[in-house]
Amino acid sequence: MSTAFSEIPIIDLSQADDESTKPDLLSSLRYALTEVGFLYVSNHDVPTTVVDGLVKILPTLFELEDKIKKSIALENSPHFLGYSDVGSENTGGKVDRREQFEFATELTAIWHSGLPLYERLRGPNQWPEGHTELRSTVEAYIHELTKLGERFLDLVAQALSLSPGTFQPFLSDQHRLKLVHYPALPVDDPAISQQGVGPHKDSSGWWTFLLQASPPEVKGLQVLNKAGDWVDVPVVPGTFVVNIGQAFEVVTNGACKATTHRVLSGPHERYSVPFFQGVRRNLTKAEAVGTLKGHFGALHTSLESEEGNAVDSAFLKGKYDTWGESQLRTKVRSHRDNGRKFYPEVYEQYISDDV
Ligand SMILES: O=C(O)CCC(=O)C(=O)O
Numbered sequence: 001m002s003t004a005f006s007e008i009p010i011i012d013l014s015q016a017d018d019e020s021t022k023p024d025l026l027s028s029l030r031y032a033l034t035e036v037g038f039l040y041v042s043n044h045d046v047p048t049t050v051v052d053g054l055v056k057i058l059p060t061l062f063e064l065e066d067k068i069k070k071s072i073a074l075e076n077s078p079h080f081l082g083y084s085d086v087g088s089e090n091t092g093g094k095v096d097r098r099e100q101f102e103f104a105t106e107l108t109a110i111w112h113s114g115l116p117l118y119e120r121l122r123g124p125n126q127w128p129e130g131h132t133e134l135r136s137t138v139e140a141y142i143h144e145l146t147k148l149g150e151r152f153l154d155l156v157a158q159a160l161s162l163s164p165g166t167f168q169p170f171l172s173d174q175h176r177l178k179l180v181h182y183p184a185l186p187v188d189d190p191a192i193s194q195q196g197v198g199p200h201k202d203s204s205g206w207w208t209f210l211l212q213a214s215p216p217e218v219k220g221l222q223v224l225n226k227a228g229d230w231v232d233v234p235v236v237p238g239t240f241v242v243n244i245g246q247a248f249e250v251v252t253n254g255a256c257k258a259t260t261h262r263v264l265s266g267p268h269e270r271y272s273v274p275f276f277q278g279v280r281r282n283l284t285k286a287e288a289v290g291t292l293k294g295h296f297g298a299l300h301t302s303l304e305s306e307e308g309n310a311v312d313s314a315f316l317k318g319k320y321d322t323w324g325e326s327q328l329r330t331k332v333r334s335h336r337d338n339g340r341k342f343y344p345e346v347y348e349q350y351i352s353d354d355v
Protein backbone atom coordinates (compact mmCIF):
# COMPACT_ATOMS: atom_id res chain seq x y z
CA MET A 1 0.00 0.00 0.00
CA SER A 2 1.40 3.34 -0.88
CA THR A 3 -0.90 5.76 0.89
CA ALA A 4 -1.63 6.34 4.57
CA PHE A 5 -5.38 6.58 3.95
CA SER A 6 -7.54 8.56 6.33
CA GLU A 7 -10.93 7.75 4.79
CA ILE A 8 -12.54 4.56 3.63
CA PRO A 9 -13.75 4.70 0.01
CA ILE A 10 -17.40 4.01 -0.89
CA ILE A 11 -17.87 1.82 -3.96
CA ASP A 12 -21.25 2.27 -5.65
CA LEU A 13 -22.09 -1.13 -7.11
CA SER A 14 -24.93 0.25 -9.26
CA GLN A 15 -22.19 1.70 -11.49
CA ALA A 16 -21.50 -1.87 -12.64
CA ASP A 17 -24.87 -2.03 -14.40
CA ASP A 18 -24.04 0.64 -16.95
CA GLU A 19 -21.17 0.27 -19.43
CA SER A 20 -20.56 4.02 -19.28
CA THR A 21 -19.97 4.06 -15.49
CA LYS A 22 -18.38 0.63 -15.06
CA PRO A 23 -14.81 1.78 -15.87
CA ASP A 24 -15.03 4.36 -13.06
CA LEU A 25 -16.25 1.70 -10.69
CA LEU A 26 -13.41 -0.65 -11.61
CA SER A 27 -10.78 2.00 -11.17
CA SER A 28 -12.05 3.12 -7.75
CA LEU A 29 -12.32 -0.52 -6.75
CA ARG A 30 -8.75 -1.15 -7.86
CA TYR A 31 -7.54 1.78 -5.78
CA ALA A 32 -9.49 0.57 -2.73
CA LEU A 33 -8.14 -2.96 -3.11
CA THR A 34 -4.50 -2.17 -3.61
CA GLU A 35 -4.07 1.04 -1.60
CA VAL A 36 -6.57 0.82 1.26
CA GLY A 37 -7.80 -2.74 1.85
CA PHE A 38 -11.09 -1.54 3.37
CA LEU A 39 -14.12 -0.16 1.54
CA TYR A 40 -17.86 0.27 1.76
CA VAL A 41 -20.26 -1.04 -0.89
CA SER A 42 -23.46 0.89 -1.53
CA ASN A 43 -26.38 0.05 -3.87
CA HIS A 44 -25.51 -3.60 -3.34
CA ASP A 45 -28.96 -5.04 -4.16
CA VAL A 46 -29.35 -6.95 -0.91
CA PRO A 47 -33.03 -6.30 -0.14
CA THR A 48 -33.60 -3.84 2.71
CA THR A 49 -36.19 -6.21 4.15
CA VAL A 50 -33.55 -8.92 4.58
CA VAL A 51 -31.08 -6.55 6.29
CA ASP A 52 -33.72 -4.86 8.46
CA GLY A 53 -35.21 -8.22 9.41
CA LEU A 54 -31.87 -9.27 10.85
CA VAL A 55 -31.15 -5.95 12.57
CA LYS A 56 -34.56 -6.08 14.22
CA ILE A 57 -34.04 -9.43 15.94
CA LEU A 58 -30.56 -8.68 17.35
CA PRO A 59 -31.55 -7.03 20.66
CA THR A 60 -34.14 -9.69 21.51
CA LEU A 61 -31.75 -12.45 20.55
CA PHE A 62 -29.04 -11.24 22.90
CA GLU A 63 -31.63 -10.72 25.66
CA LEU A 64 -32.59 -14.38 25.59
CA GLU A 65 -32.21 -16.18 28.88
CA ASP A 66 -28.78 -17.57 29.59
CA LYS A 67 -30.25 -21.06 29.67
CA ILE A 68 -31.38 -20.75 26.04
CA LYS A 69 -28.10 -19.24 24.88
CA LYS A 70 -26.16 -22.01 26.61
CA SER A 71 -28.37 -24.66 24.99
CA ILE A 72 -26.65 -23.82 21.70
CA ALA A 73 -23.18 -23.15 23.11
CA LEU A 74 -20.38 -23.03 20.56
CA GLU A 75 -18.26 -25.16 22.88
CA ASN A 76 -20.58 -28.10 22.08
CA SER A 77 -19.98 -27.87 18.34
CA PRO A 78 -17.07 -29.51 16.50
CA HIS A 79 -17.91 -27.04 13.70
CA PHE A 80 -17.42 -24.00 15.97
CA LEU A 81 -21.03 -22.88 15.48
CA GLY A 82 -23.27 -21.53 18.20
CA TYR A 83 -23.26 -19.05 21.07
CA SER A 84 -20.19 -17.84 22.91
CA ASP A 85 -20.31 -15.58 25.93
CA VAL A 86 -18.32 -12.45 26.71
CA GLY A 87 -14.81 -13.44 27.70
CA SER A 88 -14.59 -16.68 25.74
CA GLU A 89 -12.39 -15.31 22.97
CA ASN A 90 -8.90 -13.81 22.97
CA THR A 91 -7.25 -11.66 20.34
CA GLY A 92 -3.57 -10.79 20.63
CA GLY A 93 -3.42 -12.41 24.07
CA LYS A 94 -6.19 -10.20 25.55
CA VAL A 95 -9.81 -11.04 26.26
CA ASP A 96 -12.42 -9.61 23.85
CA ARG A 97 -15.52 -7.99 25.39
CA ARG A 98 -18.22 -9.36 23.10
CA GLU A 99 -20.76 -12.14 22.90
CA GLN A 100 -21.70 -13.77 19.62
CA PHE A 101 -23.83 -16.28 17.77
CA GLU A 102 -21.98 -17.96 14.95
CA PHE A 103 -23.84 -19.54 12.04
CA ALA A 104 -22.83 -20.87 8.63
CA THR A 105 -24.32 -22.06 5.37
CA GLU A 106 -26.55 -24.92 6.53
CA LEU A 107 -24.70 -28.16 5.69
CA THR A 108 -24.58 -31.70 6.97
CA ALA A 109 -21.48 -33.09 8.68
CA ILE A 110 -19.52 -35.37 6.35
CA TRP A 111 -16.35 -36.00 8.28
CA HIS A 112 -15.34 -39.54 9.17
CA SER A 113 -11.99 -40.94 10.14
CA GLY A 114 -9.82 -41.12 7.05
CA LEU A 115 -10.87 -37.70 5.78
CA PRO A 116 -8.67 -34.69 6.63
CA LEU A 117 -9.52 -33.41 10.10
CA TYR A 118 -10.39 -29.98 8.75
CA GLU A 119 -13.42 -31.47 6.95
CA ARG A 120 -14.96 -31.57 10.41
CA LEU A 121 -15.31 -27.78 10.22
CA ARG A 122 -18.24 -28.42 7.91
CA GLY A 123 -21.49 -29.20 9.69
CA PRO A 124 -24.92 -28.03 10.79
CA ASN A 125 -25.91 -24.95 12.76
CA GLN A 126 -27.35 -25.02 16.25
CA TRP A 127 -30.73 -23.27 16.47
CA PRO A 128 -32.41 -22.39 19.76
CA GLU A 129 -35.79 -24.05 20.24
CA GLY A 130 -38.86 -21.96 19.57
CA HIS A 131 -37.12 -19.33 17.44
CA THR A 132 -38.18 -20.19 13.91
CA GLU A 133 -37.92 -16.51 12.93
CA LEU A 134 -34.20 -16.52 13.74
CA ARG A 135 -33.51 -19.43 11.44
CA SER A 136 -35.43 -18.08 8.45
CA THR A 137 -33.95 -14.60 8.93
CA VAL A 138 -30.37 -15.84 9.17
CA GLU A 139 -30.79 -18.21 6.23
CA ALA A 140 -32.23 -15.47 4.02
CA TYR A 141 -29.37 -13.17 4.98
CA ILE A 142 -26.68 -15.81 4.28
CA HIS A 143 -28.34 -16.53 0.93
CA GLU A 144 -28.25 -12.86 -0.10
CA LEU A 145 -24.71 -12.25 1.12
CA THR A 146 -23.51 -15.37 -0.70
CA LYS A 147 -24.89 -13.90 -3.93
CA LEU A 148 -23.42 -10.47 -3.23
CA GLY A 149 -20.05 -12.05 -2.44
CA GLU A 150 -19.96 -13.92 -5.75
CA ARG A 151 -20.95 -10.86 -7.72
CA PHE A 152 -18.41 -8.75 -5.89
CA LEU A 153 -15.62 -11.27 -6.59
CA ASP A 154 -16.26 -10.97 -10.33
CA LEU A 155 -15.93 -7.19 -10.10
CA VAL A 156 -12.77 -7.53 -8.04
CA ALA A 157 -11.29 -9.80 -10.71
CA GLN A 158 -12.06 -7.25 -13.40
CA ALA A 159 -10.68 -4.41 -11.28
CA LEU A 160 -7.43 -6.38 -11.08
CA SER A 161 -7.38 -6.93 -14.88
CA LEU A 162 -8.46 -10.57 -14.66
CA SER A 163 -11.41 -12.30 -16.27
CA PRO A 164 -14.62 -12.16 -14.17
CA GLY A 165 -14.77 -15.80 -12.99
CA THR A 166 -11.12 -16.03 -11.92
CA PHE A 167 -11.73 -16.23 -8.17
CA GLN A 168 -14.86 -18.42 -8.16
CA PRO A 169 -12.99 -21.79 -8.06
CA PHE A 170 -11.45 -20.80 -4.73
CA LEU A 171 -14.80 -20.53 -2.97
CA SER A 172 -16.01 -22.89 -0.28
CA ASP A 173 -19.39 -24.53 0.14
CA GLN A 174 -19.50 -22.96 3.61
CA HIS A 175 -19.68 -19.28 4.49
CA ARG A 176 -19.87 -18.04 8.08
CA LEU A 177 -22.00 -15.39 9.71
CA LYS A 178 -21.58 -13.96 13.17
CA LEU A 179 -24.11 -11.92 15.11
CA VAL A 180 -22.07 -9.86 17.52
CA HIS A 181 -22.98 -7.81 20.60
CA TYR A 182 -20.48 -5.52 22.31
CA PRO A 183 -21.88 -4.58 25.73
CA ALA A 184 -21.52 -0.93 26.77
CA LEU A 185 -18.47 -0.22 28.89
CA PRO A 186 -19.28 0.57 32.52
CA VAL A 187 -18.48 4.30 32.50
CA ASP A 188 -17.47 4.43 36.13
CA ASP A 189 -14.55 2.05 35.69
CA PRO A 190 -11.76 3.50 33.52
CA ALA A 191 -9.49 0.58 34.40
CA ILE A 192 -11.59 -1.88 32.43
CA SER A 193 -10.24 -2.97 29.03
CA GLN A 194 -11.79 -1.24 26.03
CA GLN A 195 -11.01 -4.19 23.77
CA GLY A 196 -14.21 -5.23 21.96
CA VAL A 197 -12.06 -7.24 19.61
CA GLY A 198 -8.29 -6.74 19.47
CA PRO A 199 -6.23 -5.87 16.37
CA HIS A 200 -6.48 -8.67 13.81
CA LYS A 201 -6.72 -9.51 10.13
CA ASP A 202 -9.71 -11.63 9.19
CA SER A 203 -8.64 -15.23 9.04
CA SER A 204 -12.03 -16.90 8.56
CA GLY A 205 -12.56 -16.07 4.96
CA TRP A 206 -11.82 -14.69 1.62
CA TRP A 207 -13.70 -11.42 1.97
CA THR A 208 -15.66 -10.04 4.91
CA PHE A 209 -18.93 -8.16 4.41
CA LEU A 210 -19.74 -6.40 7.65
CA LEU A 211 -23.04 -4.86 8.62
CA GLN A 212 -22.65 -2.24 11.34
CA ALA A 213 -26.03 -2.80 12.91
CA SER A 214 -26.19 0.07 15.39
CA PRO A 215 -27.10 3.73 14.80
CA PRO A 216 -24.42 6.05 13.35
CA GLU A 217 -23.58 7.62 16.72
CA VAL A 218 -22.29 4.28 17.93
CA LYS A 219 -18.60 4.10 17.06
CA GLY A 220 -16.11 1.36 17.59
CA LEU A 221 -14.67 -0.13 14.41
CA GLN A 222 -11.23 1.16 13.41
CA VAL A 223 -8.76 0.19 10.71
CA LEU A 224 -4.99 0.58 10.77
CA ASN A 225 -3.37 2.55 7.97
CA LYS A 226 0.18 2.20 6.78
CA ALA A 227 1.40 5.07 8.94
CA GLY A 228 0.23 3.09 11.97
CA ASP A 229 -2.75 5.35 12.75
CA TRP A 230 -6.15 3.96 13.67
CA VAL A 231 -8.81 5.35 11.32
CA ASP A 232 -12.51 5.29 12.35
CA VAL A 233 -14.89 3.34 10.13
CA PRO A 234 -18.15 5.21 10.73
CA VAL A 235 -21.58 3.68 10.21
CA VAL A 236 -22.82 4.54 6.70
CA PRO A 237 -26.49 3.51 6.47
CA GLY A 238 -27.34 1.25 3.53
CA THR A 239 -23.78 -0.05 3.09
CA PHE A 240 -21.64 -3.00 4.03
CA VAL A 241 -18.04 -2.56 5.11
CA VAL A 242 -15.89 -4.88 3.02
CA ASN A 243 -12.41 -6.02 3.88
CA ILE A 244 -9.85 -8.47 2.59
CA GLY A 245 -9.24 -11.75 4.40
CA GLN A 246 -5.90 -13.50 4.68
CA ALA A 247 -6.40 -16.04 1.90
CA PHE A 248 -7.09 -13.31 -0.63
CA GLU A 249 -3.83 -11.63 0.30
CA VAL A 250 -2.04 -14.90 -0.42
CA VAL A 251 -3.75 -15.47 -3.78
CA THR A 252 -2.94 -11.94 -4.91
CA ASN A 253 0.68 -12.36 -3.82
CA GLY A 254 0.31 -9.50 -1.37
CA ALA A 255 -0.99 -7.03 -3.96
CA CYS A 256 -4.23 -6.83 -1.97
CA LYS A 257 -3.47 -6.84 1.73
CA ALA A 258 -5.64 -8.13 4.52
CA THR A 259 -5.98 -5.04 6.65
CA THR A 260 -5.65 -4.90 10.44
CA HIS A 261 -8.70 -3.68 12.31
CA ARG A 262 -10.16 -3.66 15.83
CA VAL A 263 -13.24 -2.67 17.79
CA LEU A 264 -13.12 -0.41 20.84
CA SER A 265 -16.02 -0.64 23.23
CA GLY A 266 -17.60 2.61 24.35
CA PRO A 267 -20.47 4.08 26.34
CA HIS A 268 -23.10 2.52 24.00
CA GLU A 269 -23.71 -1.14 23.33
CA ARG A 270 -23.03 -2.04 19.72
CA TYR A 271 -24.23 -4.73 17.31
CA SER A 272 -22.46 -5.92 14.18
CA VAL A 273 -22.86 -8.76 11.70
CA PRO A 274 -19.77 -9.93 9.82
CA PHE A 275 -20.28 -12.38 6.93
CA PHE A 276 -17.10 -14.29 6.12
CA GLN A 277 -17.03 -15.55 2.56
CA GLY A 278 -15.48 -19.01 2.80
CA VAL A 279 -12.42 -20.38 1.05
CA ARG A 280 -12.22 -23.97 -0.18
CA ARG A 281 -10.78 -26.01 2.69
CA ASN A 282 -8.52 -28.14 0.48
CA LEU A 283 -6.85 -25.12 -1.13
CA THR A 284 -3.10 -25.56 -0.74
CA LYS A 285 -0.65 -22.76 -0.24
CA ALA A 286 1.17 -23.78 -3.42
CA GLU A 287 -2.06 -23.47 -5.40
CA ALA A 288 -3.04 -20.25 -3.67
CA VAL A 289 0.32 -18.59 -4.24
CA GLY A 290 1.06 -20.18 -7.62
CA THR A 291 -2.16 -19.79 -9.59
CA LEU A 292 -1.92 -16.04 -10.18
CA LYS A 293 1.73 -15.48 -9.39
CA GLY A 294 2.61 -14.37 -12.90
CA HIS A 295 -0.18 -11.85 -12.93
CA PHE A 296 0.46 -10.38 -9.48
CA GLY A 297 4.26 -10.61 -9.36
CA ALA A 298 4.56 -7.17 -10.88
CA LEU A 299 2.12 -5.58 -8.45
CA HIS A 300 3.74 -6.93 -5.33
CA THR A 301 4.26 -4.51 -2.51
CA SER A 302 5.16 -5.12 1.08
CA LEU A 303 4.59 -1.65 2.45
CA GLU A 304 2.70 -1.90 5.68
CA SER A 305 2.95 -0.36 9.14
CA GLU A 306 5.06 -2.20 11.71
CA GLU A 307 2.07 -2.98 13.88
CA GLY A 308 0.26 -4.41 10.86
CA ASN A 309 3.21 -6.62 10.02
CA ALA A 310 3.30 -8.01 13.54
CA VAL A 311 -0.24 -9.40 13.30
CA ASP A 312 -0.40 -13.18 12.97
CA SER A 313 -1.07 -14.10 9.33
CA ALA A 314 -1.29 -17.83 9.83
CA PHE A 315 -1.98 -19.10 6.34
CA LEU A 316 0.71 -16.99 4.74
CA LYS A 317 3.47 -17.52 7.27
CA GLY A 318 2.38 -20.79 8.85
CA LYS A 319 3.63 -24.32 8.37
CA TYR A 320 0.20 -25.77 7.59
CA ASP A 321 -0.28 -26.44 3.97
CA THR A 322 -4.02 -26.25 3.41
CA TRP A 323 -6.42 -23.42 4.09
CA GLY A 324 -8.60 -25.90 6.00
CA GLU A 325 -5.85 -26.86 8.43
CA SER A 326 -4.76 -23.28 8.95
CA GLN A 327 -8.41 -22.44 9.63
CA LEU A 328 -8.80 -25.31 12.08
CA ARG A 329 -5.67 -24.22 13.94
CA THR A 330 -7.00 -20.66 14.22
CA LYS A 331 -10.36 -21.92 15.53
CA VAL A 332 -8.75 -24.26 18.06
CA ARG A 333 -6.52 -21.46 19.32
CA SER A 334 -9.49 -19.13 19.80
CA HIS A 335 -11.85 -21.74 21.30
CA ARG A 336 -9.69 -24.00 23.39
CA ASP A 337 -12.52 -25.96 25.03
CA ASN A 338 -13.66 -27.11 21.60
CA GLY A 339 -10.06 -27.94 20.73
CA ARG A 340 -9.58 -30.13 23.80
CA LYS A 341 -12.93 -31.85 23.34
CA PHE A 342 -13.11 -32.48 19.60
CA TYR A 343 -9.55 -32.22 18.32
CA PRO A 344 -7.37 -33.78 21.05
CA GLU A 345 -5.00 -35.27 18.44
CA VAL A 346 -3.83 -31.82 17.31
CA TYR A 347 -4.73 -29.64 20.28
CA GLU A 348 -1.30 -29.46 21.96
CA GLN A 349 0.47 -28.91 18.68
CA TYR A 350 -1.87 -26.12 17.53
CA ILE A 351 -1.73 -24.15 20.73
CA SER A 352 2.00 -24.51 21.31
CA ASP A 353 3.30 -23.79 17.80
CA ASP A 354 3.87 -20.18 17.05
CA VAL A 355 3.15 -20.58 13.37
O1 LIG B 1 -17.73 -5.77 14.96
C1 LIG B 1 -17.09 -5.28 14.04
O2 LIG B 1 -17.37 -4.16 13.57
C2 LIG B 1 -15.91 -6.00 13.46
C3 LIG B 1 -15.84 -7.43 13.88
C4 LIG B 1 -14.63 -8.10 13.35
O3 LIG B 1 -13.69 -7.49 12.91
C5 LIG B 1 -14.56 -9.59 13.33
O4 LIG B 1 -15.38 -10.24 13.99
O5 LIG B 1 -13.69 -10.11 12.62
Ligand SMILES: [Fe+2]
Binds near residue numbers: 200201202261
Ligand atom coordinates in the same frame (compact mmCIF):
# COMPACT_ATOMS: atom_id res chain seq x y z
FE1 LIG C 1 -12.46 -8.73 11.71
